[in-house]
Amino acid sequence: VSCHINADGDAIGSLLAMGSILKRLKKKYWMVIHDNPPNPKFKFLKDFDKILNYQEDGARNWNFDSAVILDTADLDRLGDVKKLLKREEKMPILNVDHHISNTNFGTINLVGQKASSTCELIYLITKNIENFKIDKSLAYQIYTGIIYDTGRFSFSNTTTKSMEICAEMLKKGVDCHEVSKHIYFEKSFESIQLLGLGLKSMELYLNGKVGLIAFEKRRLSKNQNSVIDLDSLVNYATAVKGVEVGILLREEEKGRFRVSLRSKDRVDVNKIAKVFNGGGHFKAAGCYIKGNLKETINQLLRELQRVVK
Numbered sequence: 001v002s003c004h005i006n007a008d009g010d011a012i013g014s015l016l017a018m019g020s021i022l023k024r025l026k027k028k029y030w031m032v033i034h035d036n037p038p039n040p041k042f043k044f045l046k047d048f049d050k051i052l053n054y055q056e057d058g059a060r061n062w063n064f065d066s067a068v069i070l071d072t073a074d075l076d077r078l079g080d081v082k083k084l085l086k087r088e089e090k091m092p093i094l095n096v097d098h099h100i101s102n103t104n105f106g107t108i109n110l111v112g113q114k115a116s117s118t119c120e121l122i123y124l125i126t127k128n129i130e131n132f133k134i135d136k137s138l139a140y141q142i143y144t145g146i147i148y149d150t151g152r153f154s155f156s157n158t159t160t161k162s163m164e165i166c167a168e169m170l171k172k173g174v175d176c177h178e179v180s181k182h183i184y185f186e187k188s189f190e191s192i193q194l195l196g197l198g199l200k201s202m203e204l205y206l207n208g209k210v211g212l213i214a215f216e217k218r219r220l221s222k223n224q225n226s227v228i229d230l231d232s233l234v235n236y237a238t239a240v241k242g243v244e245v246g247i248l249l250r251e252e253e254k255g256r257f258r259v260s261l262r263s264k265d266r267v268d269v270n271k272i273a274k275v276f277n278g279g280g281h282f283k284a285a286g287c288y289i290k291g292n293l294k295e296t297i298n299q300l301l302r303e304l305q306r307v308v309k
């Protein structure tokens with residue numbers, strides 16, 4: 001069982017939730033992901049400590065005959081875990097995801113593009129297993145993914161269904177404040193400092209319709225570079241009045257930027273990300289671009305000026 005690199009709340013939530021389901025069905029399984037370590041803010045979820053990572057455990061003798069891939073638009077997004085899939089032996093793959101850019105790489109594809117999150121699809125899976133009851137720890141896992149991907153019920157992917165499922169999870173014993181506390185109110189000092197640095201560096205382009213925050217590797221301390229918890233920062237760029245597309249650039253290795261794109265309403269950022277071999281959703285997508293900061297910004301603006309008018 002695996003999910004995409006830089007695993008977020010929905011990726012980790014659905015990974016652990018699928019693990020819980022398989023355990024209940026008395027299946028033998030491993031949960032293995034690319035990240036080393038997995039984002040520690042999700043430590044409060046049950047079985048988080050059972051997540052293996054490829055770097056540390058990659059050499060072990062993996063003996064499995066099928067794979068379940070969660071919240072992952074295409075197999076390259078698995079990072080190193082992709083190496084474990086015996087594609088040439090046509091290993092069966094169950095693909096559960098909600099990205100519009102999903103390539104249907106699975107043997108079975110449960111791709112629900114209208115679902116708020118992969119965790120919402122996991123919930124639907126449990127409803128199709130006879131006599132399956134969601135217990136408290138599974139409820140936490142499902143709830144976390146939905147809350148995370150809907151931006152706490154604020155993004156346009158929020159539906160009555162996502163709220164209803166979360167209400168049901170609360171009835172199963174989830175403490176909503178506890179979840180918010182772990183995800184949103186226990187950030188490291190460095191990540192809050194980085195937030196300040198990022199906000200200060202924000203620039204507007206294309207007549208104020210594009211807001212951009214950038215982090216160059218050489219400008220950050222080693223400590224700051226290791227902070228992985230910057231996901232929500234891009235939302236500040238999008239929050240500026242008049243901005244239609246918010247961008248966050250992080251130089252992960254010298255000359256290679258990880259790009260997060262957010263659209264306020266109109267612009268399909270999945271299309272922009274696709275130009276650079278990335279993808280995601282209409283309003284939230286990502287990709288990688290090679291080059292220095294200036295080149296990276298110029299490449300993005302060249303694409304954006306066609307759609308941002």
Ligand SMILES: [Mn+2]
Pocket residue numbers: 010011071098116117118149
């Ligand atoms: Mn997701």
